[in-house]
Each structure stands twice: as structure tokens, then as C-alpha cells.
Amino acid sequence: MGLVAGGLAALAALAVGGALASRVFEFPWQPPWWGPLAGGAVGAVLVLLAGWWSLRGLLARPVLTTLRRID
Secondary structure (H helix, E strand, C coil), rough: CCCHHHHHHHHHHHHHHHHHHHHCCCCCCCCCHHHHHHHHHHHHHHHHHHHHHHHHHHHHHHHHHHCCCCC
């Protein structure tokens, strides 16, 4: 999920940056193609960290305690 979100965000940023560079500021622009890869990697790591952070209390308890607990 983070890989797709980060990659799409990086592609959108490249598209907006390219449009501004070529049409508004009128200078040649060569997009860095490593941007979507880096964006996808950062997005994947952030989703991993967010999932771990939200589940850290659950992961610290024994499984039977979690299964027997009724909320």
C-alpha cells in the first residue's frame, strides 16, 4: 500500500514539476527517474512503521490473552 501511494505521489510531483518547469518557467527539465522508486520505498517504510506503532501494544501481549479478551 505504501509502495503504491509513495510511487504515485512521486509521479504526480514529477508531472507537476515538469509542467511548471517547461510551461511556466520555460527551461528544459530532465526528470529524475529514481524519484518514484525512492517515493515508493519511503512510502512502504512509513506504512510499515505506522502499522508497527499502532499494533505494538497488541504484539507485546501473549496470543491467548488477546484471543480471550472481549471488548
